[in-house]
Amino acid sequence: MRSSSRSLYCPSLSVRSRRSRPxxxxxxxxxxxxxxxxxxxxxxxxxxxxxxxxxxxxxxxxxxxxxxxxxxxxxxxxxxxxxxxxxxxxxxxxxxxxxxxxxxxxxxxxxxxxxxxxxxxxxxxxxxxxxxxxxxTTDSKDAREAIEAAQATIDETGGSSEAAATLDDAIEAYNGEEFGSAVTFANNAQQQAEQDQSTETRNRLILYAIGGLVVVGLLVGGVFYWRSQQDSYDKLG
Missing domain, CATH: 2.60.40 (Immunoglobulin-like)
Structure with missing residues (x-):
């Protein structure tokens, strides 16, 4: 038997309810x-x-x-x-x-x-x-998309254990067919991950600012020390 080409065309399906007609x-x-x-x-x-x-x-x-x-x-x-x-x-x-x-x-x-x-x-x-x-169903589709979006945000930001725990709550709600609660938990998990990233960014900027101030302080202190040493040499001369 020779190899034959068989093509299958299947349009995208919109399953709007448990009794939809694809x-x-x-x-x-x-x-x-x-x-x-x-x-x-x-x-x-x-x-x-x-x-x-x-x-x-x-x-x-x-x-x-x-x-x-x-x-x-x-x-x-x-x-x-x-x-x-x-x-x-x-x-x-x-x-x-x-x-x-x-x-x-x-x-x-x-x-x-x-x-x-x-x-x-x-x-x-x-x-x-x-x-x-x-x-x-429409509700389960919305819940799955919310959970997947939250998971992507957590993976991208390296979200906290709190965000991961909230995501677990969303998945548990999904498995219990509580799709509205699953969406709420997923949105909360995504917000927590975004807030964690914002807090981490802010803390990093604060550390950079403190580090900059320390460097400036050291430079200023060094200048004053150098000038005081110069004054001492002038008096000795």
Whole structure:
């Protein structure tokens, strides 16, 4: 079997609630011409799913379209059938995102949006592509972004143990699905890290200023000492 190119186009998904309806389209090109026919098999973790399989010939004309319901489907692909020869296949999938049993910040929840296989006569199969997406609600997405922003600030500033502890509280709240509290804790952790950096910068400037005053004092003292020594030499002369 020669190596074939298969491209998967999946637009960005906006999952606004636990029951949102994402839509994606996969495009399979340069199909396996070594086989006169084979089966395209697809599966997903979505519920209330509709698959729309559209076949095109070499000229780019649509030759067939079939819809399937359910989490799995099988579509027959005929490579060598005259004017009905299939050259390209697109699969559109639309369904409802599955519920999340338990939210965890790390690792982030994902679900399988689509998985495609080539199935030959006799049952042997080969994976074509698999696409997983993050599973989140609007609230959990906001909480995750706030936590990640706080973590980045702490890493950048070398934040205090207090900021790190507050960040841990944010993650714990996220894992408990208290997303509003997670955002509050994360924002507080970020502010603490920024304040720590500001305090450190101010203290450093104060130390620089004190060091500068000490140097100036030493220079002035040295000048007075030198002049007093010069006066002593003049009197002795």
């Amino acid at each position: 839509r994606a389209t996969a495009s399979l090109t340069e199909l396996y011409t070594e086989y006169e026919s084979w089966t395209l098999s697809g599966e997903t973790n979505l519920t209330s799913v509709t698959w729309t399989v559209t076949k095109y010939n070499q000229a780019g004309n649509q030759i067939a379209q079939q819809s399937y319901d359910g989490r799995e489907f099988d579509a027959q692909i005929d490579i060598d059938s005259g004017s009905e020869e299939t050259n390209r296949v697109t699969v559109e999938i639309q369904g409802v995102t599955p519920d999340v049993d338990t939210f965890r910040f790390d690792p982030a929840q994902t679900y399988t949006l689509s998985r495609f296989q080539l199935v030959r006569s006799g049952g042997t199969s080969q994976n074509l592509s698999s696409t997983s997406v993050h599973h989140f």
